[in-house]
Amino acid sequence: MPKIVRPDNCQPAKALWFDRKKYVTINFMVQNSRELQVDIQENKMILSCKSEDDVNIYNEIYFYDRVQIHDSRERRHERTINVILRKIKENDAWPRLTKDPVKPSWLSVDFDNWRDWEQEEEEGMAQYGDYMDMLKNMTKKGEPPAMDDLDDLDDD
Secondary structure (H helix, E strand, O other): OOOOOOOOOEEOOOEEEEEOOOEEEEEEEOOOOEEEEEEEOOOEEEEEEEOOOOOEEEEEEEEOOOEEEEEEEEEEOOOEEEEEEEEOOOOOOOOOOEOOOOOOOOEEEOOOOOOOOOOHHHHHHHHHHHHHHHHHHHHOOOOOOOOHHHHHHHOO
16 A cells, blocks of 8 residues: 655544444544545554545544554545454453543544443343343242132122
């Protein structure tokens, strides 16, 4: 892949990211992008494109940890550019997207998609336990209901 050169007079795209057990997702907010170039490397990625207003967009991110190059993808949508990065160390939470602890102003956490997946398994087991208890209670045979008030119905 040819090296992506930072264009003159460029600006970064606003981006939202979230973490999962096996991958990290970044959504770059660029409407009707064109001339899209994405270079995903093991420790960084570069995104370059033009917006619908003909603005040069350029984002360069040095990752918190390494990613699998051949199992990471980007996809252009009408309003966003979605990048999915496959982690080399699965089940290892990323406290931030970037190597540098100082967060860039254009980068935010996607709280709508964020999950504390480290505790997901424990919560799932607790929900399963509650479900099993509910099933047991439904199948328990208790005392049969008293039917002595049914005699009153025959008197009518």
